[in-house]
Amino acid sequence: MHQPNSSEILFITSYPPRECGIATYSHDLIRALENKFNKSFQISVCALESEYEKHQYADHVKYILDTSDSDAYLKIADTINRDKNIKIVVFQHEFGFYHQHEEEFRRFLFSLIKPVVVVFHTVLPNPDDAMKSNVQNMGAAADALIVMTENSSHMLTDIYDIPQEKINVIPHGTHLVPHIDKKILKEKYGVTGKKILSTFGLLSPGKGIETTLEALPSVIAQNPDVLFLIIGKTHPGIVKHHGESYREMLEAKVSELGLQNHVRFINKYVQLPELLEYLQLTNIYLFTSRDPHQAVSGTFSYALSCGCPIIATPIPHAKEVLRDDAGIIVDFDNPAQLSSAISLLLGDNTLRKNMRLNGLHRISATVWENSAIAHAILFEKISGNKISLQYNLPEFNLDHFKRLTTDFGMIQFSKLNQPDINSGYTLDDNARALIAMCQHYELTNDQDDLKYIRIYFNFIKYCMQPEGYFLNYVDGDKKFTEQNNSINLADANGRAVWALGYFISRAHLFHSSLIDEADVLIQQALDHMQTVHSTRAMAFTIKGLHYYNEKKTSYKSSSLMKVFADRLVQMYKHESEEGWNWFESYLTYANSIIPEAMLYAYMETGEQVYKNIATESFRFLLNMIFNKSCIKVVSNRGWIKKGEVPACFGEQPIDVAYTVMTLSRFYDVFKEEDYLKKMETAFNWFVGSNHLHQIIYNPCTGGCYDGLEEHHVNLNQGAESTVSYMMARCTVEKYFGPPAPKQDKLKPNPQRQLQFNKKIRY
Numbered sequence: 001m002h003q004p005n006s007s008e009i010l011f012i013t014s015y016p017p018r019e020c021g022i023a024t025y026s027h028d029l030i031r032a033l034e035n036k037f038n039k040s041f042q043i044s045v046c047a048l049e050s051e052y053e054k055h056q057y058a059d060h061v062k063y064i065l066d067t068s069d070s071d072a073y074l075k076i077a078d079t080i081n082r083d084k085n086i087k088i089v090v091f092q093h094e095f096g097f098y099h100q101h102e103e104e105f106r107r108f109l110f111s112l113i114k115p116v117v118v119v120f121h122t123v124l125p126n127p128d129d130a131m132k133s134n135v136q137n138m139g140a141a142a143d144a145l146i147v148m149t150e151n152s153s154h155m156l157t158d159i160y161d162i163p164q165e166k167i168n169v170i171p172h173g174t175h176l177v178p179h180i181d182k183k184i185l186k187e188k189y190g191v192t193g194k195k196i197l198s199t200f201g202l203l204s205p206g207k208g209i210e211t212t213l214e215a216l217p218s219v220i221a222q223n224p225d226v227l228f229l230i231i232g233k234t235h236p237g238i239v240k241h242h243g244e245s246y247r248e249m250l251e252a253k254v255s256e257l258g259l260q261n262h263v264r265f266i267n268k269y270v271q272l273p274e275l276l277e278y279l280q281l282t283n284i285y286l287f288t289s290r291d292p293h294q295a296v297s298g299t300f301s302y303a304l305s306c307g308c309p310i311i312a313t314p315i316p317h318a319k320e321v322l323r324d325d326a327g328i329i330v331d332f333d334n335p336a337q338l339s340s341a342i343s344l345l346l347g348d349n350t351l352r353k354n355m356r357l358n359g360l361h362r363i364s365a366t367v368w369e370n371s372a373i374a375h376a377i378l379f380e381k382i383s384g385n386k387i388s389l390q391y392n393l394p395e396f397n398l399d400h401f402k403r404l405t406t407d408f409g410m411i412q413f414s415k416l417n418q419p420d421i422n423s424g425y426t427l428d429d430n431a432r433a434l435i436a437m438c439q440h441y442e443l444t445n446d447q448d449d450l451k452y453i454r455i456y457f458n459f460i461k462y463c464m465q466p467e468g469y470f471l472n473y474v475d476g477d478k479k480f481t482e483q484n485n486s487i488n489l490a491d492a493n494g495r496a497v498w499a500l501g502y503f504i505s506r507a508h509l510f511h512s513s514l515i516d517e518a519d520v521l522i523q524q525a526l527d528h529m530q531t532v533h534s535t536r537a538m539a540f541t542i543k544g545l546h547y548y549n550e551k552k553t554s555y556k557s558s559s560l561m562k563v564f565a566d567r568l569v570q571m572y573k574h575e576s577e578e579g580w581n582w583f584e585s586y587l588t589y590a591n592s593i594i595p596e597a598m599l600y601a602y603m604e605t606g607e608q609v610y611k612n613i614a615t616e617s618f619r620f621l622l623n624m625i626f627n628k629s630c631i632k633v634v635s636n637r638g639w640i641k642k643g644e645v646p647a648c649f650g651e652q653p654i655d656v657a658y659t660v661m662t663l664s665r666f667y668d669v670f671k672e673e674d675y676l677k678k679m680e681t682a683f684n685w686f687v688g689s690n691h692l693h694q695i696i697y698n699p700c701t702g703g704c705y706d707g708l709e710e711h712h713v714n715l716n717q718g719a720e721s722t723v724s725y726m727m728a729r730c731t732v733e734k735y736f737g738p739p740a741p742k743q744d745k746l747k748p749n750p751q752r753q754l755q756f757n758k759k760i761r762y
Contacts, residue, residue: 009042035369
């Protein structure tokens with residue numbers, strides 16, 4: 001969409017292959033930033049190590065700071081100041097990184113002339129004078145501070161007297177996961193039939209795992225099929241100073257309590273894909289930290305994102321996130337309380353399910369993609385206009401699109417990303433799916449698309465009735481439902497004509513016999529459509545006839561297009577007045593389709609009145625739904641009525657997608673750059689440019705969330721939303737090109753490779 005930006009952001013942090021939580025955190029955050037914003041800025045790393053811990057790093061590590069070398073701090077500060085590409089310096093701060101070198105670190109911070117962001121991974125509630133002064137100095141030197149909980153933010157202001165305006169709360173990131181069926185994963189890992197309790201992380205006495213072991217006997221008495229997984233190797237720092245004494249103590253306790261058949265040690269550093277699968281098969285996750293001042297836990301966050309019901313000790317992070325029935329809090333070092341909580345959850349499937357859903361909704365805003373957006377917005381703000389955010393175009397992912405599709409058609413709804421066959425099927429969804437899959441096939445020539453195109457086409461054919469109209473609602477047993485008798489089907493019929501017309505317009509891509517079948521269907525439908533007066537049904541029909549006429553112009557189609565266009569003209573003249581250039585006295589759903597229909601009528605006939613109404617009404621709509629930074633489509637909580645204050649929030653992906661498609665057609669005809677800019681802005685709503693700054697499209701599953709509310713995203717990924725995203729995604733590729741070929745997102749570009757390979761040590 002834009003040319004890459006040479007601005008560079010330098011992260012000063014521990015970094016893999018160093019094994020520590022902050023190293024993993026930084027790696028995940030940088031990867032997310034690269035995936036979403038590599039056209040906006042480049043990222044480099046200054047890896048922290050000491051005389052006792054040195055590593056070989058990948059090419060993206062530019063500098064290495066030996067934190068035990070007093071002279072190194074000012075040397076690297078001078079290098080950073082002289083590097084014109086570096087626009088922002090981000091410190092991932094933990095007090096242990098600079099132990100006995102706090103003064104050198106302070107001078108390092110104050111000597112930097114670049115904007116500085118300090119990320120506090122720990123904020124302690126009862127500092128001595130030296131620590132308080134140290135934190136205050138960091139606050140004074142930094143242009144912005146980041147903490148991961150509201151509790152940490154309050155401590156910085158209330159205890160350390162740091163101005164609130166400097167503090168940004170960006171929660172610890174979590175991973176998007178596909179939520180694979182537990183039965184499948186339990187079979188994969190050889191734990192079929194077991195109720196899985198788990199905990200993970202680098203082992204140390206602070207984990208409190210012995211508390212769980214002491215709680216297990218009474219749990220097992222009621223649940224003999226319990227298995228407790230202790231996932232992770234011993235912390236390298238513990239091994240260095242104490243060997244494996246903690247793990248050996250735990251193993252001895254397992255033997256002492258007779259738990260050999262109920263506890264399994266997975267004694268290795270588990271790679272992320274495997275770890276996320278272990279968490280997804282977990283029935284209850286146990287977080288038993290013994291540190292009441294632990295500000296945040298990545299392990300806790302990852303477990304929540306995998307849908308684990310959680311029992312946790314009361315660290316501030318857990319108390320914030322697990323409020324309101326999202327989990328259970330137990331006291332520190334209290335095996336009896338922990339045992340009761342485990343037994344309660346194991347015995348109540350409904351409670352576990354509710355906690356799982358509450359936890360997922362609570363944690364959804366923290367996925368790494370959203371964390372990257374929050375960081376990037378902060379970088380843009382403090383860069384002094386040296387960074388301008390440009391969202392990357394996601395690669396195609398049809399996984400959920402196909403998962404929703406049976407051999408009969410596309411299922412209507414999902415619970416999260418699991419298709420709900422009980423919701424049945426609709427003509428609406430399958431008509432849109434036919435269009436989207438045709439778009440994808442035209443772009444990619446993916447032969448697998450043809451199977452799905454045939455399924456959606458056959459569904460449309462199945463819904464055609466002998467009288468020449470379509471029914472919309474079909475249940476999971478392929479029977480038409482009573483809804484067809486109580487709901488106006490005009491819009492669904494219009495969408496079917498749109499889908500068939502679009503399909504016929506791509507006749508060169510498909511077998512002629514299939515196109516002939518579509519032609520028969522559309523001719524049957526046109527006889528029935530004569531009686532339609534629904535605004536959007538007429539607009540959808542005009543759109544379908546426009547496409548149809550590209551290949552098979554007929555008097556019937558052209559005359560019906562004009563009849564409908566003239567009806568829309570009369571509606572517009574009746575309702576339009578100064579400040580309200582619209583066809584109705586309200587704006588509801590699928591609004592952009594109406595001016596788009598008028599544009600097609602103008603393209604078909606050349607009549608100026610159609611053009612004038614198309615441009616006037618579309619300009620009015622755009623003014624209603626665009627602000628300076630993003631699109632805000634009409635709320636499904638309440639339509640915008642003439643002369644009334646509109647409802648807010650409740651935005652639907654389908655309206656954004658329709659707007660993208662209409663903008664593309666207006667740009668094609670009039671070549672006005674503003675249409676192109678608004679098309680990009682509208683599409684970016686899906687990838688995070690919205691009032692919550694959260695993704696609506698899920699790149700992990702390929703699904704699209706069902707709606708954007710005031711404070712949260714609806715995490716269900718139904719057919720309407722997922723297909724709408726795909727139509728928008730296919731549309732914008734024509735104008736902005738495909739994503740760059742997939743590479744190692746953390747590898748710097750070739751022009752900077754030599755600089756990175758030097759790995760300058762300080």
